Ligand SMILES: O=C(O)/C=C/C(=O)CC(=O)CC(=O)O
Ligand SMILES: [Ca+2]
């Protein structure tokens with residue numbers, strides 16, 4: 001093998017054979033949207049590889065689709081068959097000649113939104129984040145509301161404004177009420193923020209009226225992406241009582257272009273923090289397979305790392321989010337996106353939002369380039385990236401979610 005052999009991916013590379021995340025790509029020479037699987041420095045054209053290797057017609061149909069949704073809806077047995085087939089194509093000598101022409105250099109692809117987002121729900125699962133924001137937004141109340149440790153709080157967001165990594169974000173306009181004022185004013189947000197989150201991508205639907213038990217959550221969750229829940233704190237603070245976030249968060253939510261299957265994250269599973277008080281039975285995971293995940297996130301602002309949020313500290317797991325979301329009989333659809341909520345750890349430099357990092361502007365961040373930030377300025381670029389440990393010390397790259405702030409129109 002030579003260094004240029006596309007099949008020769010180093011064991012510690014972020015997109016090795018243990019990862020195999022899915023995306024939707026086009027190339028300059030072929031503008032058809034098609035499924036790609038990231039592998040080393042290349043992207044496997046999944047539909048072309050299925051055809052070239054003579055895959056069964058049902059798998060061929062799933063992989064020849066222009067979005068991930070048909071594969072998402074096909075369910076866990078199909079996800080396992082596809083993953084096993086792709087692993088064989090990329091590792092077994094007998095497939096090399098057929099598969100090699102289906103590997104496109106990563107630099108040559110444009111990645112699009114990998115799935116059609118059905119419903120988007122954003123949770124609030126970090127105790128550190130919820131406590132910090134509670135202290136800032138509600139200084140005269142307890143840091144955590146009384147329901148916080150009994151259910152994973154969330155709100156329903158706006159699926160139609162989810163955008164893929166690399167999409168610019170226009171500073172939103174809206175109402176705010178400035179400190180000391182009685183009346184609101186209108187204009188571009190002056191407290192534009194980020195929220196570093198993990199987005200869980202639902203595959204198999206559930207029927208309306210049914211509940212999905214905690215133990216069955218893995219039959220429904222296909223994988224995860226990185227998510228930036230852009231938030232205009234001034235708009236949010238004025239509008240959110242009593243029904244919750246609305247325009248302060250609905251203008252844009254960015255997701256990474258590559259969906260990492262849950263199957264790639266077996267080694268990242270970890271026990272969530274101890275729960276006190278005890279949970280109602282439908283949320284009690286004390287006897288379940290752990291669904292905490294040890295994911296290391298990094299938040300970059302204009303090229304400087306400003307935070308390293310640890311996902312393992314999240315109080316609520318994706319399995320509990322699924323159990324809670326469906327406990328009233330609400331159905332899941334293929335393409336539902338469940339945001340974890342901002343990931344913040346206990347230390348200052350592990351907080352996942354600027355409102356916490358700058359304590360709402362009281363302690364501005366000093367960047368190595370000599371500038372200060374409390375909130376985002378026009379032209380700022382935010383990159384959230386992440387990784388986990390895979391089998392035998394391999395790495396599972398979670399890719400990145402990137403966004404640049406454009407001035408209000
Ligand atoms: O505590 C509040 O009123 C608001 C909290 C948030 O803005 C956070 C939110 O979107 C959920 C999260 O990302 O954890
Ligand atoms: Ca959020």
Ligand SMILES: [Mg+2]
Pocket residue numbers: 157228229230249250251252253
């Ligand atoms: Mg949002």
